[in-house]
Amino acid sequence: MVQKIDTTKIVVDPFNTDFQQRWTWTMLGKTLLNAAENHAKARGFGMMDLNGRHYTWVLSRLAIEMNDMPRVYDEIGVSTWVESIYRLFTNRNFSVVGTDGTVYGYARSIWAMIDYETRQPAQLEQMEGEVFQQFLIPEEPCPIEPQGRVRPLHDEDFVKAHHAKYSDIDMNGHVNSIKYIEHIMDLFPFEAYQDGRNLHRLEIAYMAESYYGDLLSFFRRKLDDNAYEVEVRKGFIPGGDRGTPVVRALLRF
Amino acid sequence: MVQKIDTTKIVVDPFNTDFQQRWTWTMLGKTLLNAAENHAKARGFGMMDLNGRHYTWVLSRLAIEMNDMPRVYDEIGVSTWVESIYRLFTNRNFSVVGTDGTVYGYARSIWAMIDYETRQPAQLEQMEGEVFQQFLIPEEPCPIEPQGRVRPLHDEDFVKAHHAKYSDIDMNGHVNSIKYIEHIMDLFPFEAYQDGRNLHRLEIAYMAESYYGDLLSFFRRKLDDNAYEVEVRKGFIPGGDRGTPVVRALLRF
Numbered sequence: 290m291v292q293k294i295d296t297t298k299i300v301v302d303p304f305n306t307d308f309q310q311r312w313t314w315t316m317l318g319k320t321l322l323n324a325a326e327n328h329a330k331a332r333g334f335g336m337m338d339l340n341g342r343h344y345t346w347v348l349s350r351l352a353i354e355m356n357d358m359p360r361v362y363d364e365i366g367v368s369t370w371v372e373s374i375y376r377l378f379t380n381r382n383f384s385v386v387g388t389d390g391t392v393y394g395y396a397r398s399i400w401a402m403i404d405y406e407t408r409q410p411a412q413l414e415q416m417e418g419e420v421f422q423q424f425l426i427p428e429e430p431c432p433i434e435p436q437g438r439v440r441p442l443h444d445e446d447f448v449k450a451h452h453a454k455y456s457d458i459d460m461n462g463h464v465n466s467i468k469y470i471e472h473i474m475d476l477f478p479f480e481a482y483q484d485g486r487n488l489h490r491l492e493i494a495y496m497a498e499s500y501y502g503d504l505l506s507f508f509r510r511k512l513d514d515n516a517y518e519v520e521v522r523k524g525f526i527p528g529g530d531r532g533t534p535v536v537r538a539l540l541r542f
Numbered sequence: 543m544v545q546k547i548d549t550t551k552i553v554v555d556p557f558n559t560d561f562q563q564r565w566t567w568t569m570l571g572k573t574l575l576n577a578a579e580n581h582a583k584a585r586g587f588g589m590m591d592l593n594g595r596h597y598t599w600v601l602s603r604l605a606i607e608m609n610d611m612p613r614v615y616d617e618i619g620v621s622t623w624v625e626s627i628y629r630l631f632t633n634r635n636f637s638v639v640g641t642d643g644t645v646y647g648y649a650r651s652i653w654a655m656i657d658y659e660t661r662q663p664a665q666l667e668q669m670e671g672e673v674f675q676q677f678l679i680p681e682e683p684c685p686i687e688p689q690g691r692v693r694p695l696h697d698e699d700f701v702k703a704h705h706a707k708y709s710d711i712d713m714n715g716h717v718n719s720i721k722y723i724e725h726i727m728d729l730f731p732f733e734a735y736q737d738g739r740n741l742h743r744l745e746i747a748y749m750a751e752s753y754y755g756d757l758l759s760f761f762r763r764k765l766d767d768n769a770y771e772v773e774v775r776k777g778f779i780p781g782g783d784r785g786t787p788v789v790r791a792l793l794r795f
Contacts, residue, residue: 299624302572302576302579302580303575303576303579303580303589303713304572304575304576304579304712304713304718304720305572305576305713306712307708307711307713308711308712308713308714308715308754309713315709319555319557319558322556322557323555323556323557323558326555326556326557327555327556337614340670359759361590361713427708431674440548454737455727455728455730455732455734456566456568456724456727458560458561458727458732459557459559459560459561460557460559460560460561460563460614461561462561465557469556471709473709474708474709475707475709477708479708479711479754479755481708482708501561501732502732532755533682
């Protein structure tokens with residue numbers, strides 16, 4: 290039988306936690322992306338495999354919902370599998386479960402495969418369809434809501450700007466998908482993470498890529514006491530150019 | 543026989559690399575600190591063990607010298623051991639070696655144990671001396687130079703300021719030792735890391751702790767084409783308060 294789900298075993302290391310000794314969202318996010326890539330690689334469609342054929346995976350959307358975060362020294366398993374493939378996109382899901390059975394949370398992600406020379410998306414159902422189909426497991430539960438739509442934010446919602454630095458850039462040469470999350474979480478005061486409070490659900494849509502030196506402007510709008518919309522644009526000039534949306538996100542604390 | 547050296551096996555995951563597909567210094571640094579803490583914990587003197595007795599480990603100095611960085615999917619072992627203990631400090635060393643035998647580099651670190659209520663350092667040779675002594679292994683080679691002294695920098699060497707954010711803070715409630723390294727590396731342009739160039743040796747002295755919201759000012763002075771001194775101060779006001787030195791570092795590219 291074909292193995293469809295891979296599980297990465299992890300012990301939460303002390304310096305991968307926040308000031309409340311909870312696993313950081315940065316480490317969680319990186320672990321999800323690494324699990325995705327390792328799962329794909331083991332099945333012949335990792336980024337390295339695609340590179341030779343001028344294709345690469347592009348993360349389009351990510352929704353993570355955590356009931357709780359593992360604490361320092363907790364032993365967890367991060368599982369990933371492919372739920373479905375349709376024309377231009379594939380749905381990959383994740384679970385984070387303690388070895389003691391504690392269900393910490395789930396994640397949903399949507400990926401496209403693009404030809405990095407023509408920038409055209411690949412027709413996933415046709416191209417290598419047989420390879421993908423055998424690993425689909427639509428019946429595996431991922432009991433969190435799919436991602437909704439985040440609206441554009443107004444110029445007046447501007448909070449801060451940041452020039453993309455060396456540490457922001459990953460192996461693809463773009464600002465790393467998870468680094469955006471780190472910068473977005475840093476828009477909120479310490480109190481948002483104190484006394485048992487933490488980010489509960491994050492939805493993020495990746496709309497364009499940004500590069501070293503790009504001026505990233507962060508916009509934030511409060512929806513209610515526990516929910517915020519965020520937009521990141523590149524090339525925004527206050528009172529001038531609106532810039533290009535790079536990321537839109539919804540955060541529920 | 544007492545086991546004195548612990549080795550953490552790691553496969554360099556794709557999203558833990560930089561744009562040249564090299565393991566990041568941030569992940570390297572975190573791995574060293576985690577290895578140190580896990581090694582101490584396994585022997586009864588980890589931070590958690592000390593917490594009950596009002597003590598904690600404080601990293602005083604760190605010198606890392608890398609001949610090369612592991613690349614994506616390389617399999618490596620990160621080893622750590624305690625070289626020596628003297629009155630108020632202990633020397634802990636590290637090696638990073640590929641499973642194929644490639645010696646990537648070494649690190650030296652100096653730690654103090656402090657009473658976090660009185661802020662007084664513990665007399666390590668007396669306190670629990672017997673526990674520590676049995677794990678010392680001074681004969682294990684760590685063929686890199688010990689750390690030198692970094693001089694104070696001038697106000698005119700000021701480069702940028704940064705308010706410490708949520709993601710900067712670790713389980714101790716301070717700005718994380720490795721996050722300083724990330725911020726310091728971000729002071730240098732992309733070209734410093736391109737075309738095979740990379741940081742070769744880093745020396746860093748931790749002089750004071752900083753906290754959420756602290757204004758951290760970064761100073762940089764060029765020594766020669768490949769070497770720079772860096773200082774981080776908190777509370778610096780241009781033309782006013784000199785501030786307090788938090789970190790001093792020497793970087794050789």
